[in-house]
Amino acid sequence: MKILVTGYGGQLGYDVVREGTKRGLEMIGTTSSDLNITDENRVSEYIHQLNPDAIIHCAAYTAVDKAEDDKESCYDVNVNGTRYLAKTAKEINAKFVYISTDYVFDGKDEISFAENSIPNPVGYYGKTKHQGEQIVQSLLDHFFIVRISWVFGINGNNFVKTMLRLAETRNELSVVGDQIGSPTYTFDLARFLIDIIQSDRYGIYHATNEGFCSWAEFAKEIFKQANADVKVNSISTEEYPTRAVRPKNSRMSKKRLVENGFASLPHWKDSVKRYLKELTQEVK
Template identity: 45%
Template sequence: MVVLVTGANGQLGQALQSISGNYPEIDFVFCDSTRLDITDLNNIKQSFKQFKPDYCINAAAYTAVDKAESEPEKAQLINVIGAKNLAEVCKEYDTILLHISTDFVFDGTNKTAYKEEDTPNPTGVYGLTKLQGEKAIQETFDNYFIIRTSWVYSQFANNFMKTMLRLASERDSLSVVNDQIGTPTNAVDLAEVLISIIIKTQNSQPETRNIFGIYNFSNEGRCSWYDFAKEIFEINNVNINLSAIPTTSFPTPAKRPAYSVLDKTKIKKFFQVEIKDWKESLKACKI
């Protein structure tokens, strides 16, 4: 079984590489943007012709939330055109696509956890392009899993956890917003779930593969960014003066969802995955 991974140098791509040795039954092909540029349709076709993947995990994305407000064309190219290109080639090669999306497709006005069928309403360019990428895939073919996730961190690449630890080494005090509520997701946990989906789909009979569609995945629980930062510092024995502030005191180019907790009932039901609490997963993440 061949699984091709785009965006191999990103956070999720590196997380997948870190656990790939645990799955000898899978032949992973890791491609960074120089080896496989998802915005180049011919480049994708060449790679698929060479490797003939059974599955493709699209971990390539434009994820600079604030920068996207001033670079909408670049975000559109990667998150929409890139997703559409991959879907077209996956359809041609009968490859099952696993595409990563985001809680930012929602506006954050819910008071309860978002379900897959809730109506998206992104408030910024990043969320909008990720939603448009989802739709481009859905309009192209049926053999896809779109996994919406949130607040991804790990020991790899750039993320909130590593930023907090870096800033704590440079400053005596920090202020973090406490009125945006969501759930941190360890990239390794996300990687494990993606592989679990692949294995369980592969082992099912073709006629039972009526499980394609959109799924939510994050760790369990909920917190604010302030709570997340506080837990990061406690686990890593960092002493710093941490203050909670409202979003209005920390204006950003892109508006963030005030509440973006994801309901994981569907993915637990269809794939029998056990999901760790966010604090438990954070403790297991060592830089």
Template identity: 45%
Template sequence: MKLLITGAGGQLGRDLVRVLESEHTCYALTREELDVTDGDALSGRIRSIAPDAVIYAAAYTQVDQAETDLEMAFRVNAVGAGHAAMGAEAIGAAMVYVSTDYVFDGKKGTPYLETDPVSPLGAYGRSKLAGEQLTRELSSRHFIIRTSWLYGRDGSNFVTKILAAAGQRPELTVVDDQFGSPTYTVDLASCIGRMLQTQAYGTYHVANRGFCSRYAFAEAILAAAGRHDVILNPASSEAFVLPAQRPENSALADRGLRRAGIPRMRDWKSALEHFIDSDYLLKG
């Protein structure tokens, strides 16, 4: 297939290219090469490349900053996605929109299904939800992929931050009342590749199986890295005052993948251990 990947310089974008380029022709466009908020430029690239699928991995992900930078968050996460969906539809291409668990308020208490009602708590979640809605309205061949707690070799993420902090301090404090599904970007990219081989369009929850608290995630990170010397202390979210409210439990259930017969992701601990044992060593 011929794939156009936006946001190719980001954490997920880089792994999409690494994973997919062996089997497909990838036109990987970074933020510097393509401003997704420029509708004419985005539509023009889609027409000139004429891909079989557009993977919209460009994203405004600064959750706290989005509260005051609302316009840019919506321009990148929603308006740009709408232009991409229209461009893809015009040439008969599939559209992949990467969304987030933050479209939920985290109050359900059990992992979210694709059919559960959405209710984002902050600007970031609202902007991603708007991107979902525009994708559904403007593309008849769409995959909306909700994922969560991403980490990978490139960029800054919870795993790399914990390991960096462990190298600087003997004691760390992490919240133990936020729950989610940690997701390795290599696994997510591989799953997106498998989905593109189908025509099972729709909305999917794609995350490594299972869920945990931020504290348990940090425990597993330190254990996998052999950092048993670091003391880890639990804390309530109330101890960390942030501009944007986070969902308390935004764990994702992958019923959509199972119903479509698309292979499920491996469990989050196995993915984490693989990342730290191999991919993390290549960072930098």
């Protein structure tokens, strides 16, 4: 099976290519320098020539705060780029996985959002990702939409790396404690994506590590497992203002994943443990 993966330079794309290669699949990872997904002609030419069996679309404009002011670039990547890829996937009859986000929900309820919950994004980034979902559903008969949250992986920057870096010079930090979600290790997520792309169980899925926590609780667990003596003060979202509004509740139900016979991802605390080990091995 030949699989094209966009966003290879990012955390998830990198791990998807690594996992697929490990399983003997032909993986082609592209970065923006290999394939500019906002160029419709280039997308069509590249993909028709490659003729993959499947496309896993990990590339995205993910600078949430910057997106509020740089709307044109965000729209071009997240909406137009997705449209061009999905359209070409249809032309060559390739399976298509669109990576979406918890940001398509407003996060205003205390519930876990289900796969069929009505999206209501509050920020521009989330709005463009929701538009991407709508495009995929309108253009393709068979698709996978996979919503993820709070990712961390070996390739790129993330919350875990930031906390570890701050721990080198700080012994006390203030971290938001009223935004709840599921930290998700891209190594675990990649395994699910390779499983799903080899199936025909199409539809919308939520794929995150098991368990929920706040950013402050996430930070405390990172420091605990890394044996870093850092005090974490839990503060409110209002005390840490950002350009973009973020959903306070990013709990997502993974019911459909389990119903369709896929294994649940491990608990996020277990994933942090394995990730810290991977980081240590990389340094060596």
